[in-house]
Amino acid sequence: MNVRSQHQFTLLQASENNPGLAKLMAQQKASLSRLRAIEMLIPAPLRPFVKSGPFEDGAWCLMLSNNTTAAKLRQLLPTFEEKLRATGLEVTSIRLKVSRQP
Structure with a gap:
C-alpha cells in the first residue's frame, strides 16, 4: 500500500503561493x-436576486436573477455610484x- 502524505492548505495559504489566485x-x-x-x-424584496460579480480594473458587475430586478437597479445606478x-x-x-438560471 502506497502511503501518500497529504498536505492540507487553506485557500488563504494557497493564494499566498499563487499570484493568479491571490489576484x-x-x-x-x-x-x-x-x-x-x-x-x-437595494429594495429589500430585490436583495435575494442580486449577487456581486466580477470586479476588474475599476469596472464592477452585479449579477441579477431577472429582468425586473435589472430594470429597477438601472434606475439606482447613480445612487450606487454616489454611495461608493x-x-x-x-x-x-x-x-x-x-443570468438565466434553468
Missing part, C-alpha cells in the same frame, strides 16, 4: 465590499448582467 481573491473581496456598501440601497464614492470604493462603471 482573484482580491477581486472577489473588492466586489463583495462594494455590494455590502450598497446593499441597504462616499465610502472610498469608487468604480469606473457598474454593469448589470441578468
Whole structure:
C-alpha cells in the first residue's frame, strides 16, 4: 500500500503561493465590499436576486436573477455610484448582467 502524505492548505495559504489566485481573491473581496456598501440601497424584496460579480480594473458587475430586478437597479445606478464614492470604493462603471438560471 502506497502511503501518500497529504498536505492540507487553506485557500488563504494557497493564494499566498499563487499570484493568479491571490489576484482573484482580491477581486472577489473588492466586489463583495462594494455590494455590502450598497446593499441597504437595494429594495429589500430585490436583495435575494442580486449577487456581486466580477470586479476588474475599476469596472464592477452585479449579477441579477431577472429582468425586473435589472430594470429597477438601472434606475439606482447613480445612487450606487454616489454611495461608493462616499465610502472610498469608487468604480469606473457598474454593469448589470441578468443570468438565466434553468
